[in-house]
Amino acid sequence: MSVKDASGDIVGRFQAAVGASRSEHDDTIGLAVSGGGDSIALMHLAARTRSPENLRVITIDHGLRPEARGEVALVASQAASLGISHTAVGWAWDGRGNLQAAAREGRWAAMRNWAAMHDLHEVWFGHTEDDQVETVLMRLARGSGVDGLTAMYPLTSRDELCILRPLLEVARADLRLWLKSEKIPWCDDPSNDDPRFDRVRARQMFAQLETLGMTRKRLLQTVDHMQAAHVSLQRAALAFAKQHVRQDAGDLLLSPDALDLEKADAPRRVMAAAFAWVGSSTYRPRFEQLLETVAQARKGATVTLGGCIMTPDKNGTVRLMREAAATASTQRSMDHADASGVFWDRRWFLEGPMQEGLIYKALGAGIKDCPKWRESGMPRTSLLASPSIWNGDALLAAPLAGLSNGWSARIVADFHSSAFAIED
Template structure:
């Protein structure tokens, strides 16, 4: 039974309040009905959201149609509107990023710890094919994961083993209609090309289900490699505030794949990137770290220091960033202390470090300190807690950032 299949791929104990993202297509519409049944049986409060990307005239009416179905199921519904596209760049990529951002903000506002998404075995198979075309490795070919964190919200995908045909048959059986998005037939998009390619591969036995099975096999391999990378990182890396120090000799002695994973984890954790740098960039970083060379990578900086190398935030991405006290600076630092007029948080930078006389006593390279948060009043440095001048202010990493070693398991 589909409901039992979906439930088996959700956490054993569901939170009391849960979100579900519904576009109105067959996959997410089926998910909404299945989750409504599960929520009724388990006493869960279920909330529905639809993202209107504003890219098609029909989108607003489609969101209203979802709202009507949600109302029939006695579920609260909200339409989230994206108005951020400037007509430049990769539309599908920007729309996807906006969709997750809007859904996460919606969930946080409602106190929802998790959102259930309607990705299917067909989506998984298409993802594997597209990543094959990009020569992806184990992580890429393991496809979409069943659970992924987006800030403080968990994204759950309980239908990755269920095909679109099964879901449509289920909707037909219960007399529920769905919306056909015309963009799903637009072969300008890579995903639609992959969908068409799957139809041609079927005679070879390469189906959505077989590619999903391959992704699951590689996911087990990915988990094993991630565990090895975490164990190795604990031996050669020390966390120093928001920076990392790497023992170069230990790093060089690791297998190349593990070195690659450690660099990706470090850059992602420090710079807060959604996606890792390109493979060629990671390769250069491996070489630079092993050789004790300075190199910027993905908003971070490799800084050699005797037998170790620091991985820290690069100054350039945060050089003009300004927030108030008690606000998140660089989406990871929280500065606490007196809130006064004209007092703000900025990077320490060259002008700040020139006002410190004993920063060398900390034993940190100059370049590492430059990107650290500092408290300013105009051009006067009031505090630099990570550079030896705490004053009346203190700094800590945001609770939204996971502990570094734990974060390795998510890459």
């Protein structure tokens, strides 16, 4: 593509992708912009599609590289020149688990909270066709099945946020050519060439795979086939879940049919989704662990897996509850004047009379200070893992346990509407 052709072609393709997105929201759009070429292009293209006052930009500073401060400054400067509001949010790794996975979760948590504070329903990401190819290569190497090989969808949802990737059918090289033609600077992250990372190795391996016929076109065809299959399986699972799974606040009640994981895909898919939803986890449990846990529960045992407790209930059903010990406390600074609440344990949004220094955590032993907890109708074990608000050692509120004091707690996205959406 020539420099002359780049501008009109990229802008037209971007506008067509946005127009075909089936997005339900025409109000303010959030943009995730890191400072790299893909996201910088996203911001400038969005400014040609939406009025700047209807756009907001967020940049996450992981504090892992000295160049990050300059990247944040570049985004802030360009956003200001376009008349777009910009927010920079810091994130620090606690040293636990895999750094890349923790960074992904940290980015998402920051964006989700930011979107809620500003009443945003839709966020756009700058993933490109190259990202799609690299993703499917990595998942092929891991032996992924249908779900993994779907890679990324142009339009999906997560935690009640609509996610649009309007550049998913645009090659990275074409975007760079467009940026050069528009004289728009961007930052190159040196980690993008670091072979320690799977994505970089996948990118480097691709040139060799093309000689065997595993071309970009063939890989993208595989993604298309897998996405079609995945949609059918998800629809079947949703229909099964509506018939055999009932949500009770943050718990799930599963019928005997939902516990039969021997043959059909739908019960297996529903059970895995149930553990991920109750356990506030991005990842579903390993299939072998799932089979063993459910088998024990069918025999009448109370078992734990993935931060969840599964215990027998009435009429052959089982109740799946959050494990209080698997949750973590949150203490949020009042750095936003318009903040009305806080997310906790990934599923709950707590709203009430916020003040500096409050702690949000599982109720636990605080249930002794909730004299009306039995009136809730919820099992005691469920309430132990329910959200509560503390000022130091003093319990202020436990909305599900009958102690509200002006506070409320709601699930961000219920099981049936969120667990079987086209996943991010």
